[in-house]
Amino acid sequence: MHDRVSGRPSTHAALAFYDDQQPPAGDFLADVLDGFSRTPKQLTPVYFYDAKGSAIFDEITALPEYYVTRTELGILDQIGSELAALAGPGAVVIEPGSGSSVKIRKLLDALSVPAAYVGLDISGEHLESACQEIAADYPNLQVGAICADFTEGLDLKHLTLESGRRIIFFPGSTIGNFEPEGARALLSGFRKAMRPGDAVLIGADRVKDADRLVAAYDDKAGVTARFNLNLIDRINDELGGTIDASALRHKAIWNAEKARIEMHLIAIRDLHFTVSGHEFQLREGESIHTENSHKFTPESFTSLAKSVGFDVLQTWSDPADLFTLHWLEPAAKA
Ligand SMILES: C[S@@+](CC[C@H](N)C(=O)[O-])C[C@H]1O[C@@H](n2cnc3c(N)ncnc32)[C@H](O)[C@@H]1O
Numbered sequence: 001m002h003d004r005v006s007g008r009p010s011t012h013a014a015l016a017f018y019d020d021q022q023p024p025a026g027d028f029l030a031d032v033l034d035g036f037s038r039t040p041k042q043l044t045p046v047y048f049y050d051a052k053g054s055a056i057f058d059e060i061t062a063l064p065e066y067y068v069t070r071t072e073l074g075i076l077d078q079i080g081s082e083l084a085a086l087a088g089p090g091a092v093v094i095e096p097g098s099g100s101s102v103k104i105r106k107l108l109d110a111l112s113v114p115a116a117y118v119g120l121d122i123s124g125e126h127l128e129s130a131c132q133e134i135a136a137d138y139p140n141l142q143v144g145a146i147c148a149d150f151t152e153g154l155d156l157k158h159l160t161l162e163s164g165r166r167i168i169f170f171p172g173s174t175i176g177n178f179e180p181e182g183a184r185a186l187l188s189g190f191r192k193a194m195r196p197g198d199a200v201l202i203g204a205d206r207v208k209d210a211d212r213l214v215a216a217y218d219d220k221a222g223v224t225a226r227f228n229l230n231l232i233d234r235i236n237d238e239l240g241g242t243i244d245a246s247a248l249r250h251k252a253i254w255n256a257e258k259a260r261i262e263m264h265l266i267a268i269r270d271l272h273f274t275v276s277g278h279e280f281q282l283r284e285g286e287s288i289h290t291e292n293s294h295k296f297t298p299e300s301f302t303s304l305a306k307s308v309g310f311d312v313l314q315t316w317s318d319p320a321d322l323f324t325l326h327w328l329e330p331a332a333k334a
Pocket residue numbers: 046049054057096097098099100101102103120121122123148149150151171172173174
């Protein structure tokens with residue numbers, strides 16, 4: 001048996017297709033060297049999600065302080081019949097950044113006879129096993145997987161997909177990891193892959209009390225700290241780094257001006273280290289900025305969506321106004 005897209009021998013028997021668009025893994029070193037050469041030093045969050053990072057992220061979603069996943073799942077439970085009505089029967093659901101593909105089950109269960117599900121993630125191993133689990137649990141659904149970088153747009157042209165309405169499912173407030181310019185570029189990329197009648201169902205975390213936000217990203221059990229420090233382990237293991245991780249402390253900061261939580265690794269003493277032979281210094285108190293998580297109001301999110309040609313047809317929130325889900329459709333041309 002052969003893989004329907006690549007033609008190589010398939011190890012993906014349970015999937016309708018596995019499309020490896022070969023995201024350039026080799027950029028890890030270039031991105032780390034570039035980020036460590038900046039002031040302040042920074043790392044890009046895309047590298048959080050190796051197999052270990054993905055497993056730690058799954059732990060984060062169950063933490064008492066991390067309201068995001070629980071709240072979004074609760075909203076999905078409440079709005080199932082509305083989603084079924086908006087999507088109609090025979091929908092094709094595409095999930096960029098699908099990860100463990102947990103939330104998708106709520107959506108698939110809510111929809112009226114969905115035709116297909118396509119998980120898309122940069123982390124190939126995790127993607128394949130998660131999509132195979134969906135295929136096993138939903139035998140009437142066509143399930144495929146695309147290993148790709150969603151910031152490069154969604155390339156669906158050559159896939160043998162069902163012809164139903166396409167719903168791009170982008171939960172978890174992953175949109176918040178992008179600076180405003182990057183968020184616009186990402187949504188524009190989705191917009192370009194859409195046909196009239198298609199839609200985006202997207203999660204956005206809300207601006208709220210700073211203490212609650214900081215606690216969600218700096219939990220008592222130290223799981224988010226492990227997640228953050230896993231980036232340093234990856235650099236040491238995969239790029240021959242010599243960074244003493246015990247000299248770095250995880251810190252979450254609410255930046256009110258930019259409406260975002262920032263994650264940092266702060267040096268508790270002066271550090272000198274190398275990465276693939278390149279030398280770097282960190283002074284005591286200096287930070288490596290590892291992630292941004294922008295927060296939205298319904299108004300600020302609507303303005304972002306409109307700026308790239310979407311209409312916001314529906315917005316749902318939880319009773320405590322912690323999180324929102326939005327249903328976007330390409331705006332009718334004037
Ligand atoms: C925070 S998890 C979200 C998982 C799931 N959608 C949820 O809401 O629970 C983010 C996922 O996006 C993936 N990811 C991050 N950046 C990506 C990119 N540029 N292209 C494709 N996948 C990406 C990661 O590998 C990870 O599995």
